[in-house]
Structure formats: structure tokens, C-alpha cells
Amino acid sequence: MEKEIKQVIAEALSVLYEIKSSKDRIQIQKTRKEFAGDYTFNVFPFLKEIRKAPEQAGNEIGQFLVEKGGLVHAFNVIKGFVNLEIKQDNWIDILNTIAQSDFNLPEKNEKVVIEYSSPNTNKPLHLGHIRNNLLGDSLSRILKASGRDVIQVNLVNDRGIHICKSMLAWEKWGNGETPENAGLKGDKLVGNYYVKFDQENKKLVSDNNEETELLKEAREMLRKWEKGDEKVCALWEKMNNWVYKGFEETYKRLGITFDKIYYESETYKLGKDKVLKGLEKGILLQKDDQSVWADLTDHKLDEKILLRADGTSVYMTQDIGTAILRHQDFSPNKMIYVVGNEQDYHFTVLKIVLKKLGYEWSEFIEHFSYGMVELPHGKMKSREGTVVDADDLMEEVVAQARKMAEESDKLSYLSEEEKANVFELIGLGALKYYILKVDPRKNMMFNPEESVQLQGNTGPFIQYSYARSKSVLRKAAEQNIIIPERIDEGNPDEKEVQIIKLLADYKSVLEEAGKVMSPALIANYAFTLAKEFNQFYYDHAILKEENEQIRNLRLLITAVFGEVIKHALSLLGITSPERM
RNA sequence: GGUUCCGUAGCUCAGCUGGAUAGAGCACCAGAUUUCUAAUCUGGCGGUCCCAGGUUCGAAUCCUGGCGGAAUCACCA
Numbered sequence: 001m002e003k004e005i006k007q008v009i010a011e012a013l014s015v016l017y018e019i020k021s022s023k024d025r026i027q028i029q030k031t032r033k034e035f036a037g038d039y040t041f042n043v044f045p046f047l048k049e050i051r052k053a054p055e056q057a058g059n060e061i062g063q064f065l066v067e068k069g070g071l072v073h074a075f076n077v078i079k080g081f082v083n084l085e086i087k088q089d090n091w092i093d094i095l096n097t098i099a100q101s102d103f104n105l106p107e108k109n110e111k112v113v114i115e116y117s118s119p120n121t122n123k124p125l126h127l128g129h130i131r132n133n134l135l136g137d138s139l140s141r142i143l144k145a146s147g148r149d150v151i152q153v154n155l156v157n158d159r160g161i162h163i164c165k166s167m168l169a170w171e172k173w174g175n176g177e178t179p180e181n182a183g184l185k186g187d188k189l190v191g192n193y194y195v196k197f198d199q200e201n202k203k204l205v206s207d208n209n210e211e212t213e214l215l216k217e218a219r220e221m222l223r224k225w226e227k228g229d230e231k232v233c234a235l236w237e238k239m240n241n242w243v244y245k246g247f248e249e250t251y252k253r254l255g256i257t258f259d260k261i262y263y264e265s266e267t268y269k270l271g272k273d274k275v276l277k278g279l280e281k282g283i284l285l286q287k288d289d290q291s292v293w294a295d296l297t298d299h300k301l302d303e304k305i306l307l308r309a310d311g312t313s314v315y316m317t318q319d320i321g322t323a324i325l326r327h328q329d330f331s332p333n334k335m336i337y338v339v340g341n342e343q344d345y346h347f348t349v350l351k352i353v354l355k356k357l358g359y360e361w362s363e364f365i366e367h368f369s370y371g372m373v374e375l376p377h378g379k380m381k382s383r384e385g386t387v388v389d390a391d392d393l394m395e396e397v398v399a400q401a402r403k404m405a406e407e408s409d410k411l412s413y414l415s416e417e418e419k420a421n422v423f424e425l426i427g428l429g430a431l432k433y434y435i436l437k438v439d440p441r442k443n444m445m446f447n448p449e450e451s452v453q454l455q456g457n458t459g460p461f462i463q464y465s466y467a468r469s470k471s472v473l474r475k476a477a478e479q480n481i482i483i484p485e486r487i488d489e490g491n492p493d494e495k496e497v498q499i500i501k502l503l504a505d506y507k508s509v510l511e512e513a514g515k516v517m518s519p520a521l522i523a524n525y526a527f528t529l530a531k532e533f534n535q536f537y538y539d540h541a542i543l544k545e546e547n548e549q550i551r552n553l554r555l556l557i558t559a560v561f562g563e564v565i566k567h568a569l570s571l572l573g574i575t576s577p578e579r580m
Numbered sequence: 581g582g583u584u585c586c587g588u589a590g591c592u593c594a595g596c597u598g599g600a601u602a603g604a605g606c607a608c609c610a611g612a613u614u615u616c617u618a619a620u621c622u623g624g625c626g627g628u629c630c631c632a633g634g635u636u637c638g639a640a641u642c643c644u645g646g647c648g649g650a651a652u653c654a655c656c657a
Contacts, residue, residue, distance in 0.1 A: 080637090314656085318657095441585085457604065461619070463619085476616090537617095
């Protein structure tokens with residue numbers, strides 16, 4: 001719609017003032033509520049070229065548009081703002097068009113590999129991972145819907161000193177405990193030993209910089225692991241498998257999937273090789289203790305270690321390997337890393353080092369840097385027990401959804417299984433929306449009480465609006481009322497026009513969300529649309545409307561609304577319940 | 581200390597590449613259900629957009645400098 005308006009305004013500017021190719025500079029916005037009109041054109045940017053008073057120019061342009069016919073049938077000018085009223089037939093056309101379109105955008109011929117989740121296998125997933133997973137999942141969906149070829153990958157950090165800590169602690173104090181005999185999820189069990197290591201280690205430390213025997217043992221274990229020591233590797237494999245099983249459950253409940261899973265244990269060697277090659281070529285440098293470094297001072301950064309003196313790899317080394325492998329596997333034109341902004345530095349360095357090593361495609365790497373999750377009481381610290389566990393959190397939001405629903409006794413006619421299903425959708429809908437609605441780049445405050453809210457600006461509010469729309473359509477079917485696929489004429493009132501306008505915005509919102517990579521845009525749009533529908537629903541009879549023309553218009557609006565809101569929610573990974 | 585990001589209502593957040601009188605939700609107060617789902621709707625209360633300069637027809641938005649907060653500057657990942 002806005003495109004069409006820009007088109008005719010460009011024509012007006014050209015005919016009236018001989019201003020050519022002005023299209024990109026034309027500013028169109030929605031007319032504010034307090035004025036008559038649908039869209040508003042701002043003449044100020046063109047005033048110098050027009051060389052008339054704003055009101056006069058506005059009037060001339062408005063006059064031109066009305067006389068031209070077609071889109072605009074009336075206008076008013078306030079200061080430099082020309083408020084345009086769109087002819088009613090146009091709204092009907094637009095509604096029909098949306099009713100017939102699917103919502104996926106045309107192919108862009110762009111291949112994107114997106115990495116997210118990237119867990120460590122030494123402890124269970126927590127709230128921070130949830131934000132990461134939800135962002136990665138939603139982004140993937142948005143990128144796909146906006147016409148991109150998307151490959152979702154996970155990179156499991158299954159090696160390193162932290163894993164060895166859990167292993168060592170289990171060996172020393174585990175007494176053969178397993179997930180089965182302890183009745184504990186594998187990731188939780190391994191996490192417990194990570195904590196145990198820390199506790200025991202603390203007992204041995206008098207001042208913080210001291211390297212304890214225990215820590216030395218862990219380092220020794222890492223060295224053995226990198227050399228392929230049989231016993232260490234077997235233990236490593238056993239414990240990691242416990243963890244994977246646990247993660248799988250968590251992912252499944254969250255609704256997260258991957259096309260491919262990389263394991264750092266399988267990629268770090270490639271990184272090591274490439275680093276050593278870089279050293280041979282003189283791109284990297286070696287210090288007296290044999291450690292290998294990249295000199296980044298020409299980029300106004302420090303030096304960065306890539307291999308320790310004992311030859312073992314660090315995080316950067318394995319990430320170099322993973323990136324190279326990933327590029328070989330898919331040759332994408334974009335590699336997105338969904339990783340918290342605490343690692344901004346890591347990714348600037350990664351890109352530079354790859355470039356130094358001769359990989360021009362390092363420019364394709366895009367760090368999707370999202371903000372931290374904060375809690376009302378401060379940070380999450382595992383040592384202080386303030387970590388919000390992912391499984392616990394999901395359990396809690398679902399329980400809350402159940403509690404609320406049972407109070408209102410709405411779903412009593414459903415079977416227990418059906419009910420459980422609905423509570424699951426709603427609980428997770430609440431959690432996902434709560435996290436995705438905020439701008440991903442900003443730090444966010446996670447208030448546990450607010451996150452399970454079902455009223456106001458929440459996921460369930462939006463889900464409810466959908467359930468209502470479906471309820472109307474179901475009743476229509478029961479009464480043998482046909483839901484029109486299109487309508488020929490009608491006179492939408494103000495509220496109806498309002499919804500149609502919003503529905504018409506959906507594709508451009510999706511386009512924008514894909515461009516700037518922000519699920520929050522979709523979330524905010526969905527909320528606005530749902531609110532609009534609830535208002536419409538409140539004071540418009542739909543099925544009970546006797547005038548058939550009006551009823552059909554409203555039915556079509558209801559049906560189209562349902563489709564759009566369902567699609568939008570699906571991009572957030574939220575399921576729309578048929579009833580709730 | 582250097583670098584980066586952030587600062588909008590009591591709280592949590594919107595505010596697109598500068599545009600009209602800065603918007604939502606929560607909380608608080610007052611209302612709405614003989615009507616398709618009240619997990620809803622309507623109204624009220626609530627702001628020196630951190631501060632000070634600058635750019636211009638016009639600044640929450642752009643620039644500079646302060647103040648406040650966060651992250652990072654690891655042979656942890």
C-alpha cells in the first residue's frame with residue numbers, strides 16, 4: 001500500500017514541481033489517530049525545491065491526488081503534513097489479496113549457516129541458553145520465511161579443561177553413580193560433579209592464584225585426552241553421552257532442532273593443523289615456551305594465544321577449525337553465530353585471524369551478538385545457586401498455565417491428555433514470547449513472576465486471540481455458514497480498516513525482521529495485531545450480524561487474522577491452540 | 581585504565597533510515613458479561629526521553645563532552 005502511495009506522490013511532485021526520481025526520499029507514515037486520514041505524507045523534505053509555504057504545497061499535492069482518482073479520495077493538511085484518506089474499495093482489494101497469499105517471501109538466493117545453542121557438556125542448560133536457543137530457532141524460521149536457504153547447526157563444546165574437571169570429580173567421588181541408578185538426567189548428574197570439583201578445589205586453595213594439585217590433575221587429564229589415552233577417552237565418551245541424552249530432552253521440549261551437529265572434539269584438530277601451517281608460513285609466531293600466537297597489533301589489538309606451551313588447543317583454535325569445516329561443508333554466503341555479546345571480542349579476533357590465514361570468506365561471518373539475561377536479584381552464578389535451570393523453568397511455566405486454566409475451569413470438556421497438551425503450548429508460549437519480545441541486542445531483565453503472566457503483553461494473550469478467531473469459524477461451520485474466500489464489495493468501518501491495514505503490513509514486517517534479524521519485530525507486531533482483533537471482536541458481532549455483506553466481511557477478516565497471527569507466532573516457535 | 585554497548589512512566593519494554601501533542605503492558609484507581617471464549621474490553625493516574633552543549637525548518641533519534649550501568653581486555657569456553 002505504502003508503495004502505491006509513494007508512486008502517486010512521486011508523480012505529483014514530478015508534474016507539479018518537476019522534482020524527478022523522488023521516490024526514495026518520500027516519507028509516508030500512518031496518520032496519527034487524532035487526525036482524519038489513513039496515511040500521511042510529509043512535505044518538509046521537499047520544501048526547498050518546491051519553494052512554497054508548506055500548507056500551500058500540501059494542498060496542491062492533495063488536490064492532485066484526489067483529482068487523479070484511484071487511491072485517494074480526500075485529504076487535509078496540517079502544517080506540512082498531508083493526511084490522505086484511502087478509498088474504501090482499496091481496503092476490500094487488499095483484504096482479498098492477503099486472503100489469497102501465503103506469507104513466505106520470494107527466494108533470495110542466499111545461503112545461511114546459523115549456529116546457535118553451542119552448549120558445554122559439563123553442565124545443564126540454563127536460562128542464558130534458553131535465550132540463545134529461542135533466538136537462534138526464531139531467527140532461523142524468520143530467515144527461511146523471508147526467502148533464504150537456512151542450515152541450522154549446533155556446535156557442541158565437548159572437550160576442554162572444564163569437561164575434565166567433571167570427569168575427574170566423578171572418578172574421585174562418584175562411586176559409580178549413573179543417571180540410571182541416581183534417577184537423574186545425565187546433564188544434571190555431570191553438572192553436579194563440575195560443582196563438586198569446584199568445591200573440593202576451593203578447600204585446597206589458600207590464595208586465588210594458586211594452582212592446586214587437583215587442577216594439575218585435570219590439566220594432565222586434558223593432555224591425556226588429546227593424546228588419545230584409552231581410559232580417559234572411554235570415560236569422556238560415557239559421560240558425554242549422559243549429557244547428550246539430557247540435552248535431547250531439553251531441546252525436544254523447547255521445540256529446537258538442528259540440521260547438523262558439530263563436535264569440537266572433531267574440529268579442533270583441523271584448527272590446530274591450520275594454526276601450525278600458519279606458523280610455518282610465518283603468519284603466526286612462536287614464543288620461547290613453544291606456545292603459538294597471532295599478532296594483532298596492526299589491528300590495534302593485543303596478541304592472542306592459539307596453542308598452549310604444552311601444545312593443547314584453546315577455544316579460538318577449535319573455532320578456527322569449525323569455521324573452516326563449516327565453510328567447506330556448505331559454502332554459504334553468510335555464517336551467523338548466535339552468541340552472547342560477552343564474546344564480541346572473540347569474534348572480532350576470529351575474523352581477523354581467519355583472514356590472516358588467508359580465508360577471504362571470514363567476512364561472511366556475522367556475530368549475532370545478543371544481550372545478557374539479568375535476574376531481579378542480580379546475576380546468575382552457579383556457585384551461589386542463582387542459576388535458573390532450563391528444565392525447571394519450563395516445568396514452572398507449564399504448571400502456571402495449568403493452574404490458571406483450572407481456576408477458570410474453561411477446558412473441563414477436554415481429556416486429560418488434550419488439556420496437558422494445551423497447557424504445554426501456553427506455558428511455553430508465555431516463556432518464548434517473554435524472551436523474544438525484547439530487542440535481542442539489549443540486555444534483558446528476566447522476572448520469573450512476569451514470565452508466567454498470561455495477561456497483557458504476553459504470548460497467551462496472542463494465543464487467546466487466535467483461539468477466539470478459530471472458535472468463531474468453528475461455530476460458523478456448525479451453522480453451515482460458509483466462510484468466504486474473497487468478497488466483492490463492502491464498507492469496512494474504522495476498526496475494520498484498522499485491522500486490514502495491520503494485516504497488510506505483515507509482509508513488510510517479516511521482510512524487515514529478516515533484514516535486521518530481530519524476532520522482536522515479529523513479536524511486537526503480533527501483539528499489536530492481537531490487541532486490534534480483540535477490540536474488533538468485542539464490539540462487532542460476526543456470526544450474529546444479520547447483514548450478509550457485513551457478516552462476510554467480518555468473517556473474512558477473522559479468517560485472515562487467524563492465518564496471519566498463526567504464521568507470525570510460528571516464526572517465534574509458538575504454537576497457536578485451536579481452543580484455550 | 582582502554583574498547584564496545586546501554587540509559588525513555590514506579591517496574592518491564594516499543595519508538596523504522598531525524599517529523600505532528602513520546603507509546604504499550606504490568607502495578608494502582610474506576611467501569612463493562614441477557615450477546616460468537618472476561619486469559620477480554622473501556623476510561624483514569626503516571627514523563628526535565630540521564631545531564632550540558634551543538635547540527636536544523638524540526639532531535640528521544642545525529643555529533644561532542646560529562647555522569648551512571650553492563651560487557652570485555654584469560655594459556656575458561
